[in-house]
Amino acid sequence: QVQLQESGPGLVKPSETLALTCNVSGGSITYHHWSWVRQPPGKGLEWIGYIYYSGETHYTPYFKSRVSMSVDTSKNHFSLNLRSVTAADTAVYFCARGQTDDRHFDSWGRGTLVTVSS
């Protein structure tokens, strides 16, 4: 059974770049799409974007100017970079998987809290 595990700094300074990695174990990173979703404190889920194993990306317009995603098939992980962060980017960040032709997320990580503060 596939498992996803988010990793990265728990504290990022304002104006800097938030960088997270999602390690995929128990399954291949190929033939899937991989998403990042976040949940600010006390708020709902926000979909940030996804990347196919081929490298094709789709980002929600709200984040499009600040976000980039990449996939490393040799390491079986994918990554999120969110630039120029502010306190509003403080959230629990989840990574999630979907099958290539599916439009839902069948496996999720437990999430990692990232706080933006000086």
Place this chain on the structure above:
Amino acid sequence: QSVLTQPASVSGSPGQSITISCTGSDTDISSYDFVSWYQLHPGKGPKLIIYDVNNRPSGISDRFSGSKSGSVASLTISGLQAEDEADYYCSSYTIFSIFVFGSGTAVTV
């Protein structure tokens, strides 16, 4: 930035049935049968409970069911149990090739 609207909270007694609505638009729910529902317990990752409007993944109780009419999707939980107390989110694929989530509903048993 939630695009899909859900009631903030729904409550029910053990054994009862509840329904959570998810209202979208012609760019998302109305356009595709790609509505999914997720259950979120504190400290855990979301769990897929319904996909493609009314399909349950393996291992999900048949007490969970989904439906859609026009731009409104619904999740029904029948035979409510204490373990069902959680936050529930709907999601839809959109004509812009992106996903949107609902505002979330807290279910109290």
